[in-house]
Amino acid sequence: MQKLQLLAKRAIPALILLYISTLLAQSAHPLLIKWSSQLSYLPLIALAIAGLIALQFSRSRMALFSLMLMLPYAAQLWPEISWLQLQAPPLSLLLMACMVWLIWDKDRGFALPNALLSIAQISLAAAVIYFVFQQLSAQPLDWLANLIAWLPQLHLSAFSPLETGLYAGLLMIALVRVALSPSNNHCALFVSLLLLPMLQYPGKQQLLIGQLAILTIAIVFLIGVIMDSHNMAFRDELTGIPSRRALMQYVQTLGKKYVVVMADIDHFKSFNDTYGHDVGDQVLRLVASRMTKVTGGGKAFRYGGEEFTIIFPRKEPGEIKAxxxxxREDIANYQMVIRSPDRPAKKTKQTAQSRSKAKPKPTTSSGKQSVQVTCSFGAAQRSQTSSEFMAVMKQADLALYDAKKAGRNCVKIRA
Structure with missing residues (x-):
């Protein structure tokens, strides 16, 4: 459900933008027609800029997408270039197969071996779809025509039933990838796939629709790169919650009344010593996911290591204690099942002590062991004696130390 929400959040705005550009092109407004003739090279420039920016941010797939999207548009601008005028199968279908392959691939960069590998892979994808098209085109496809008869007939006259079926199949394969990993990058790449059939739009508005659609895709690419880069800078890679840099940025927006909470996972080193760093990472992700669900208007950040910071703007300690x-109870009562234990080969004395601190629970019915995770919390509010954020954080750290001395798994507040 969470992945579907991310997919809707990231893909729907881009799809709406693409749909609006299509409606504008279909309107054939005189100003658009004039712009289409005078600025016919602008989409190619926009794609080149998007590709260069993607390359700068190591988004090799997006850079390759930008390069490939230039081909069908160039076929519209220069119809005399014969090798761009493929009819069976159309160039856009071959490019879509290449792009679907790239969506399932990963960013490899442009080192020579990686670049050659990417070229070989997308060439293989184009060869496969070409072979499939040639084989199926010789077969009676009445069943396919009946299968796609329910689709809206708008513009389908430009495509044969086989082309329509292959387009739909490739889009479904790409959609599965986006649903599994709905990142800004994947959503931008998927939306660009919807552009390719539009470049075969029949009639006088073909070039105009191509221009608006490619400009829209260039904008979507740029937004995707910017959003991914923002996440890299302000999101913790392991836990997915805002990082320390985001905390320092958020501090600048605070007023004169707020509470800072420092939280620490109890005996975290014991988890790593007993179960391995993989389980330690699971613990961090678990705690981070619970921290983000804090009520009372708090905002959680990963400060570093096993420490987290929660900010309650416009609150006093008495308002946030509950x-x-x-x-604290939500984290302590959560049953964490160890999926990939990495236990030491020998049980040393230190390992035995660590295991006792980690507080393992009995094994579950499936035979997997679960562990108890607890956290200690220290809170402090901004005051006249601690007016700067770092001074308030230091007081919260001292309160956290009080919680540790009190036996851990508790909340302490410094006035």
Missing amino acids: HLEAL
């Missing part, structure tokens, strides 16, 4: 207690 929310912290609820969060």
Whole structure:
């Protein structure tokens, strides 16, 4: 469900933008027609800029997409170039197969071996779809025509039933990838696939629709790169919650009344020593996911290591104590099942002590062991004696130390 929400959040705005550009092109407004004739090279320039920016940010797939999207548009601008005028199968279908392959691939960069590998892979994808098209085109496809008869007939006259079926099949394969990993990058790449059939739009508006659609895709690419780069800078890669840099940025928006909470996973080193760093990473992700669910208007950040920071703007300690207690209990009562234990080969004395601190629970019915995770919390508010954020954080750190001395798994507040 969470992945579907991310997919809708990231893909729907781009699809709406693409749909609006299509409606504008279909309107054939005189100003658009004039712009189409005078600025026919603008989409190619926009794609080149998007590709260069993607390359700068190591988005090799997006750079290759930009390069390939130039081909069908160039076929519209220069119809005398014969090798761009493929009819069976159309150039856009071959490019879509290449792009679907890239969506399932990963960013490899443009080192010579990786570039050659990418070229070989997309060439193979084009060869496969070409072979499939040639084989199926010799077969009676009445069943396929009946199967796609329910689709809207708008513009389908430009495509044969086989082309329509292959387009739909490739889009479904790409959609599966986007649903599994709905990143900004994948959503931008998927939306660009919807452009390719549009470049075969029949009639006088073909060039205009191509211009608006490619400009829209260039904008979507740029937005995708910017959003991914923002996430890399302000999101913690392991846990997915805002990072320390985002915390420092957020601090600048705080007023004169707020509470800072420092939280620490109890005996975290014991988890790593007993179960391995893979389980330690699972613990961090678990705690981070619970921290983000804190109530009372708190905002959680990963400060570093096993420490987290929660900011309650416009709050006093008495107003947030119950929310912290609820969060503490939520974490302590959560049953974490160890999926990939990495236990030491020999049980040393230190390992045995660590295991006792980690507090393993009995094994579940499936035979997997679960562990108890607890956190300690220290809170402090901004005051006249601690007016700067770092001073408030230091007081929260001291309160956290009080919680550790009190036996851990508790909340302490410094006035």
